[in-house]
Structures are given as C-alpha cells and as structure tokens.
Amino acid sequence: MWDSAQEEPPAGWPVVEIEPGKGAQAEFQWFNWCLSQPPARWEIAIDGSRFTAPSPRLTARCDGTPGSASSMDLGPVEILRESASAKDPLFAYIDAPQTARAGATLRYTVELTNYGNSPVSLSSCPVYRERLTTAATQRFAINCGAMTAIPARTSVVFAMELPIPASVKHGSYELQWKLQGPPSSNGAWAYVEISG
Numbered sequence: 136m137w138d139s140a141q142e143e144p145p146a147g148w149p150v151v152e153i154e155p156g157k158g159a160q161a162e163f164q165w166f167n168w169c170l171s172q173p174p175a176r177w178e179i180a181i182d183g184s185r186f187t188a189p190s191p192r193l194t195a196r197c198d199g200t201p202g203s204a205s206s207m208d209l210g211p212v213e214i215l216r217e218s219a220s221a222k223d224p225l226f227a228y229i230d231a232p233q234t235a236r237a238g239a240t241l242r243y244t245v246e247l248t249n250y251g252n253s254p255v256s257l258s259s260c261p262v263y264r265e266r267l268t269t270a271a272t273q274r275f276a277i278n279c280g281a282m283t284a285i286p287a288r289t290s291v292v293f294a295m296e297l298p299i300p301a302s303v304k305h306g307s308y309e310l311q312w313k314l315q316g317p318p319s320s321n322g323a324w325a326y327v328e329i330s331g
Contacts, residue, residue, distance in 0.1 A: 304329075
C-alpha cells in the first residue's frame with residue numbers, strides 16, 4: 136500500500152494506461168474516520184482531470200487517538216478484464232433517513248446513475264428488491280412510468296417505501312436495495328436505526 140502523504144508512489148509501481156471504454160480498480164484503506172455514513176461520492180484528480188466516483192462500501196472506524204487526523208492508503212491501479220460500465224452500467228445509491236420507527240413506513244429514495252456510454256432501457260420496468268436485513272423484505276417492479284430509458288452519464292431518482300413490522304426490535308439495521316433486472320444494478324445500502 137502507498138501512503139497518500141508521500142509525494143511519489145513506491146518504486147516498481149507500473150504506470151497504467153486505460154484504453155477508452157475499459158475499467159480499472161484500486162484498493163484503498165481509510166483510517167480513523169467517524170462519520171455515521173461514508174460520503175456519497177468521491178472526486179478523483181488525475182493529471183489535472185477530475186472524475187466523480189460513487190462511494191465504496193465502508194464501515195466507520197474511530198481507531199485513532201481523539202483529535203487525530205484521518206489517513207488513507209492507496210494500492211496500485213489494476214486494469215479490469217471487462218469494463219465495469221459495459222457489464223453493469225447502472226449504479227444505485229440510497230438516500231435514507233438515519234432513524235425510523237417500528238410499525239411505520241420507511242420512506243427513502245434511490246438514485247440510479249448510468250455510467251455506461253449508451254442508454255439503458257427501462258421498457259420492461261425491471262424488478263427491484265429492498266430489504267432491511269432480518270426485519271423486512273419485498274420485491275416490486277420499478278415504477279418507471281413514462282421513462283423508457285436512462286441516458287448515458289445521467290442519473291434518475293425513484294421514491295421508495297418499505298413497511299417496518301411493529302415487532303422489529305430496536306437496533307441498527309442495514310437497508311439494502313438492488314435492481315434485479317434486466318437491467319441490473321449494484322447492491323446499494325444504508326444503515327437505519329430502528330426505535331420501538
């Protein structure tokens with residue numbers, strides 16, 4: 136791993152050239168951060184160009200001394216065998232309240248972004264699954280209405296509702312959402328604290 140505070144990457148790290156339409160990945164670790172949820176997106180600067188990337192799945196870790204700064208380690212970039220945008224162009228992001236009550240309806244939104252280079256059809260109004268870990272699960276066809284496609288490099292927002300059984304115990308639950316398709320999306324998530 137490379138400490139981002141250093142000016143130069145370790146000796147022997149390759150310079151990776153990414154062909155148009157191809158994807159790449161890099162491993163990183165973020166130490167001593169205490170946010171209840173990670174940022175929704177990251178802005179990455181490479182040689183003067185700026186790119187916006189969805190936030191990866193993270194778990195908060197306050198593992199430093201009080202008042203100490205956060206730090207991040209970055210691993211080498213590796214070319215993906217298959218373009219992520221070609222394989223799974225839709226990326227889902229959940230915007231949910233941090234708290235909800237048992238016996239009530241959890242209302243939240245899902246943003247679907249098409250990171251591909253061509254429109255993604257919604258003509259079939261694909262099925263999605265929403266789940267609150269062990270508390271509740273349901274499947275519906277997405278209400279696409281007059282929207283027949285998501286244009287390339289464009290985001291759309293859908294309103295969601297999930298009834299929470301009154302029997303659900305107080306605690307922290309993981310809200311999960313996935314477009315099962317076709318087309319399909321990644322599995323999005325958010326933590327929700329349920330009170331009685």
